[in-house]
Amino acid sequence: MDQTKQKILMGNEAIGRGVVEAGCTLTASYPGTPASEILASVVNFSRETEIKMHIEWSVNEKVAYEVALANSYTGKRSAVAMKQVGLNVASDPFMRSAYLGVKGGFVVIVADDPGPHSSQTEQDSRLFALSAKIPVFDPASPREAKEMVRKAFELSEKYEIPVMLRSTTRICHARQNVPCLPPERLERTADFEKDPGRWVATPQFLYDLHHRLNDKIDKILEEEDFSPLLIPGDGSLSKYCIISSGVAFAHTCDLLEDMKFSGKIDLFQVTMPYPLNKKFIRKINSGYKKILVIEETYPVIEMQLTNPEINGRNSKLIPNQGELTPDIIQDVLKKFLELPLEAGASPEQIKGKRPTLCPGCPHRAAFYAIKETFPEGIFPSDIGCYTLGMNLGAVDTCHCMGACISQGAGFYHAYAQDNGKFPTIAVTIGDSTFFHAGIPGLINAVFQKARFIVVILDNSTTAMTGNQPTPEVGIMADGTRGTPVLIPDLVKACGVRFLKECDPYDLETFTSYLKEADQYCRSEDGGVAVIISKHPCVLDKEAMKAQPVYSMRITEDCTGCEYCLNNFECPALVSDSDGERVIIDQNICIGCGVCQHVCPVGAIIAEGGGKK
Amino acid sequence: MKQQIIVSGIGGQGVLFLTRLFAQAAVEEGLDVLTSETHGMAMRGGTVVSHLKVGPFKSPLIRMGQCDVGLFINASNLDIYRNFIRPGGRSFVNTDISGEYYNIDATGLAKECGSLLVTNLVLLGYAVKEGNLFCDEGVMETIIRKSSQPDRIEMNLKGFKAGVSRN
Numbered sequence: 001m002d003q004t005k006q007k008i009l010m011g012n013e014a015i016g017r018g019v020v021e022a023g024c025t026l027t028a029s030y031p032g033t034p035a036s037e038i039l040a041s042v043v044n045f046s047r048e049t050e051i052k053m054h055i056e057w058s059v060n061e062k063v064a065y066e067v068a069l070a071n072s073y074t075g076k077r078s079a080v081a082m083k084q085v086g087l088n089v090a091s092d093p094f095m096r097s098a099y100l101g102v103k104g105g106f107v108v109i110v111a112d113d114p115g116p117h118s119s120q121t122e123q124d125s126r127l128f129a130l131s132a133k134i135p136v137f138d139p140a141s142p143r144e145a146k147e148m149v150r151k152a153f154e155l156s157e158k159y160e161i162p163v164m165l166r167s168t169t170r171i172c173h174a175r176q177n178v179p180c181l182p183p184e185r186l187e188r189t190a191d192f193e194k195d196p197g198r199w200v201a202t203p204q205f206l207y208d209l210h211h212r213l214n215d216k217i218d219k220i221l222e223e224e225d226f227s228p229l230l231i232p233g234d235g236s237l238s239k240y241c242i243i244s245s246g247v248a249f250a251h252t253c254d255l256l257e258d259m260k261f262s263g264k265i266d267l268f269q270v271t272m273p274y275p276l277n278k279k280f281i282r283k284i285n286s287g288y289k290k291i292l293v294i295e296e297t298y299p300v301i302e303m304q305l306t307n308p309e310i311n312g313r314n315s316k317l318i319p320n321q322g323e324l325t326p327d328i329i330q331d332v333l334k335k336f337l338e339l340p341l342e343a344g345a346s347p348e349q350i351k352g353k354r355p356t357l358c359p360g361c362p363h364r365a366a367f368y369a370i371k372e373t374f375p376e377g378i379f380p381s382d383i384g385c386y387t388l389g390m391n392l393g394a395v396d397t398c399h400c401m402g403a404c405i406s407q408g409a410g411f412y413h414a415y416a417q418d419n420g421k422f423p424t425i426a427v428t429i430g431d432s433t434f435f436h437a438g439i440p441g442l443i444n445a446v447f448q449k450a451r452f453i454v455v456i457l458d459n460s461t462t463a464m465t466g467n468q469p470t471p472e473v474g475i476m477a478d479g480t481r482g483t484p485v486l487i488p489d490l491v492k493a494c495g496v497r498f499l500k501e502c503d504p505y506d507l508e509t510f511t512s513y514l515k516e517a518d519q520y521c522r523s524e525d526g527g528v529a530v531i532i533s534k535h536p537c538v539l540d541k542e543a544m545k546a547q548p549v550y551s552m553r554i555t556e557d558c559t560g561c562e563y564c565l566n567n568f569e570c571p572a573l574v575s576d577s578d579g580e581r582v583i584i585d586q587n588i589c590i591g592c593g594v595c596q597h598v599c600p601v602g603a604i605i606a607e608g609g610g611k612k
Numbered sequence: 613m614k615q616q617i618i619v620s621g622i623g624g625q626g627v628l629f630l631t632r633l634f635a636q637a638a639v640e641e642g643l644d645v646l647t648s649e650t651h652g653m654a655m656r657g658g659t660v661v662s663h664l665k666v667g668p669f670k671s672p673l674i675r676m677g678q679c680d681v682g683l684f685i686n687a688s689n690l691d692i693y694r695n696f697i698r699p700g701g702r703s704f705v706n707t708d709i710s711g712e713y714y715n716i717d718a719t720g721l722a723k724e725c726g727s728l729l730v731t732n733l734v735l736l737g738y739a740v741k742e743g744n745l746f747c748d749e750g751v752m753e754t755i756i757r758k759s760s761q762p763d764r765i766e767m768n769l770k771g772f773k774a775g776v777s778r779n
């Protein structure tokens with residue numbers, strides 16, 4: 001192994017490195033697990049190799065896609081990165097970009113989350129690529145992911161078509177020693193060639209563009225470089241073959257070796273699951289009697305093989321939901337190869353400690369106040385750390401980015417039409433989510449005369465995914481200053497006439513604003529009330545320096561009622577060993593002081609309050 | 613050389629840092645390495661686990677009963693991931709309660725070192741000493757020097773050595 005050019009890279013870092021090495025000049029993204037680290041890697045490697053690139057955290061994936069697309073129109077290479085549900089948001093430009101095509105290489109990096117580990121669906125983006133008629137690569141390791149970024153750019157440029165690189169959690173968050181090359185320097189200048197029949201493409205042009213797209217796909221599926229790779233067997237199992245792609249291929253390789261079947265059975269790695277090579281389809285269907293397809297997460301390869309005899313998802317040999325872990329694939333291989341199954345070998349469902357808001361998290365204070373003030377309220381919420389408000393009983397729904405505000409309006413209309421009476425509806429949405437998809441919902445709710453409270457949980461960051469900056473903070477992806485866009489300005493511009501801002505650590509004031517907001521919703525000319533709950537994320541070390549730190553203790557008065565444990569749910573509040581009293585875990589308490597207001601008998605005491 | 617290791621704890625205990633140290637050590641030894649990490653919501657105080665495979669592997673995940681060495685920064689995770697350890701494999705657990713594993717009060721020793729943040733490194737030190745691992749103390753010490761933030765190097769080494777020299 002040549003150590004000099006090897007770096008240990010996470011899959012997402014390897015992808016970012018690949019983007020920089022390919023001479024890309026614009027990368028845009030919106031953070032979301034498991035894709036979040038890609039853009040930061042592009043920032044780091046472009047800086048390290050002194051490559052000039054515009055890199056941005058866009059406000060959402062649709063915007064990211066469109067920004068990157070226009071850069072490609074000028075002949076330059078572009079990349080856009082997102083998680084699988086981000087592609088749902090970007091689906092509008094995604095679908096049309098297949099028809100219109102691109103100029104400079106355009107790579108759509110999408111990270112799927114089989115399991116799912118950190119997502120609201122486990123959808124397969126390769127199926128999305130198929131329905132858009134966009135070629136897709138499926139890497140089996142970080143090393144391969146980096147290599148495929150380069151190939152994707154080349155294929156994209158050759159056929160003037162967007163190309164998707166579909167990664168999955170296990171590739172994104174795997175680390176491997178990866179060889180690194182110096183970046184390609186393409187030295188292209190922006191040159192947008194006007195072509196209204198293509199870039200404006202009114203319906204009359206689309207028949208022809210669709211025809212051209214179909215021709216491109218027909219040629220791409222003949223490309224030998226992207227046809228499935230065969231690791232041949234020794235002929236002892238000549239009627240059998242296994243077809244796999246992505247990380248499932250990697251698991252299968254290691255398993256076959258452990259089971260002493262390596263080199264005995266024909267094993268195909270599909271590197272481009274769509275469009276599937278036509279010769280390959282013929283070869284599989286005519287050459288083998290027992291065929292096993294192992295892929296995540298939907299039967300995309302299987303579907304294109306159009307052979308009802310295939311062993312896979314459709315035959316129910318492989319479960320139709322969940323991640324294909326090595327333990328699951330082991331059972332599948334044994335059944336396929338007709339080997340005895342070990343008793344009790346099936347993996348247990350792994351449970352553990354549930355995640356929780358950090359000690360001192362400002363969201364906890366806000367949720368506590370909301371739940372205390374409106375015990376009978378309905379609480380739509382959204383996607384971010386604050387979904388964990390469900391642990392406090394203050395989150396009743398979570399659907400997709402920005403949905404909470406529209407759902408708040410829907411709940412209002414549903415109740416109000418019955419007899420005019422409606423429960424308090426208190427919506428919670430994070431600052432980054434508000435920028436992403438909350439604004440249209442807010443405009444709509446105001447316009448449609450809905451009456452509910454929106455609490456914008458503004459912690460000045462995108463915390464869940466690794467503290468990426470928001471437009472309000474005004475720091476761009478590369479660390480330079482952008483032009484800040486302020487949330488209060490946006491709220492007012494959406495037509496909201498009740499707006500308050502408050503630090504949720506100040507429970508008393510925050511609660512009084514909640515009550516005031518509820519009165520406003522119910523007043524004669526009331527409507528949507530917005531409260532901005534403003535306090536920095538406790539993971540922001542700089543911001544924490546400015547925060548007073550209290551020394552917390554619990555007095556003898558504690559009755560062990562556990563009200564604080566059940567209703568405030570701070571990890572720093574724990575039962576003592578006998579379960580008779582509550583104690584403070586001083587190792588993790590950050591001294592925010594909020595819990596002193598929570599104890600019904602006043603047994604939690606805050607002292608001091610100096611700064612760090 | 614083929615070795616499979618898991619590192620487990622709860623979000624914030626430094627599981628990812630140990631995983632990276634092991635991975636760097638493997639490259640330092642000229643070995644191929646693959647790791648798999650937990651990211652996302654679980655990092656907010658939930659149960660996290662890293663898989664680490666040293667040698668010619670393709671898959672980043674470890675199967676049940678295949679793991680050579682397990683490091684448990686949070687003792688209660690042993691119940692969750694015990695099944696990964698192969699018969700004859702070694703588990704290193706941060707606890708003062710003895711059992712069918714190598715136990716060390718890493719939290720206590722870290723406190724004595726002056727920083728609970730090195731709990732993970734105390735456990736690492738003990739595992740490197742007793743785990744029959746692919747790398748020795750000297751290599752790991754070099755990697756800790758290279759991979760720690762400058763102001764944390766001395767404290768991290770102190771924690772690591774406290775684990776190594778445990779009787």
